[in-house]
Amino acid sequence: MNEIHNKLKNIQDSYNDLLNENKNLKIKIHEKSNEIYDIQNSKNIRLLYNTISNFSTNLSNKSIDESFISNSVPELVSSLRNISITFNKSGSILSDVLSDLTQQFIYLLNKTKENDQHRNKLLNEIEKLKKELNGITSKLEKEKNNNNELTKTNKVILENMDKVTNANKNLKEKMNNYIVQIQDKNKQISNMNDQINTMNKQITRMKPDSLVGSLQKRIQEGNVKLETIGSEYRKIENENNKLKISIKSINDQYSTVRKENQERSIEISVLKEQLEKEVQNYEELKNQQVSLLDEVK
Known part of the structure; x- marks a missing residue:
């Protein structure tokens, strides 16, 4: 310029x-x-x-x-x-x-x-x-405004990416905690199964009338615990699906902005070529004017 x-x-x-x-x-x-x-x-x-x-x-x-x-x-x-x-x-x-x-x-x-x-x-x-x-x-002013808007959009995307990173970190911690809880529940279930097997062996040797009520009660308690564990697992799975949807949306926004950045770069290159061409034209005009001035002198 x-x-x-x-x-x-x-x-x-x-x-x-x-x-x-x-x-x-x-x-x-x-x-x-x-x-x-x-x-x-x-x-x-x-x-x-x-x-x-x-x-x-x-x-x-x-x-x-x-x-x-x-x-x-x-x-x-x-x-x-x-x-x-x-x-x-x-x-x-x-x-x-x-x-x-x-x-x-x-x-x-x-x-x-x-x-x-x-x-x-x-x-x-x-x-x-x-x-x-x-x-x-x-x-150039229009391109400057577009770049400013693009910078704002990139800033928002970076902030969202930070949020996603933090959310992933929190989710990972929750998943680890849930895994530990599930492992504990599995151990409890395994122990209950062992107890049931032991009771079944006892039942085969004893009359069931005196043990049916106690056994049914313990089975019901085990089923309640299993239902609770299943509910917690489904809750974790729902949260994980929501997070996946959020991550996909942010990735789509990032792809769109990246494409716009590439288009802006192409437009800037075209403008640069036009500007260089204009400078060359003005250089030729200057040479013509110098020749005209020499003729006048």
């Missing part, structure tokens, strides 16, 4: 140089008018001086455009030629001076016209450059 602004400054400097050259050309016209006034204070010379002086005054007060060139210049040239004819008839040695002066005026005016045309071209190029710079600036 700094390089483009430097190119814009160089174009503005070239424009200022053209303005200064036009100013110098106008000063030269006034100097020629003063030279004529100093040659001889005769009627024809006075007429010549007044003609050139009026034209010089108009030149100082007006901008050089097509209207001025098409109206004032022919009038001046016609006046100069009429005065030249008068000089030739009288055999004045000033006829050669006047003829040369006329050519110098025409050259100066053409030079001024060329400079004004080049100045207008520079102004148009400057306006184009400003519009393109504004467009690039808008794109």
Whole structure:
């Protein structure tokens, strides 16, 4: 961006140089008018001086455009030629001076016209450059805003990932605790089975009437404990499923953001290529302007 602004400054400097050259050309016209006034204070010379002086005054007060060139210049040239004819008839040695002066005026005016045309071209190029710079600036600002939003989204995702990590850690601890509890319950069940087997052996040797009530009671207690263990296990399984769903949702968000990051990177690369191309175009424009300035000089 700094390089483009430097190119814009160089174009503005070239424009200022053209303005200064036009100013110098106008000063030269006034100097020629003063030279004529100093040659001889005769009627024809006075007429010549007044003609050139009026034209010089108009030149100082007006901008050089097509209207001025098409109206004032022919009038001046016609006046100069009429005065030249008068000089030739009288055999004045000033006829050669006047003829040369006329050519110098025409050259100066053409030079001024060329400079004004080049100045207008520079102004148009400057306006184009400003519009393109504004467009690039808008794109970069939009990309900056998008990146800011993307940064916020990434921050939220990182926070969620931290939460997931902590949740996994807590879940792992709970699972370990539940596993220990289940192992304890399994041991209890195993012990109860051993007791039941022992009781079954006793039943085979004894009448069941005296032991049926006690056995049924212990079996019911064992079933209640088994149901409690199963309920706790199902609760753990439900929590684990919810956590899996939450992790999947966060992973989907992360994949979407990662894809958007890749797309943003591609857009930034395209903008960078466009900017480099614009810089190259402005470098070529600068070279053309230098060539034009060399021709004007």
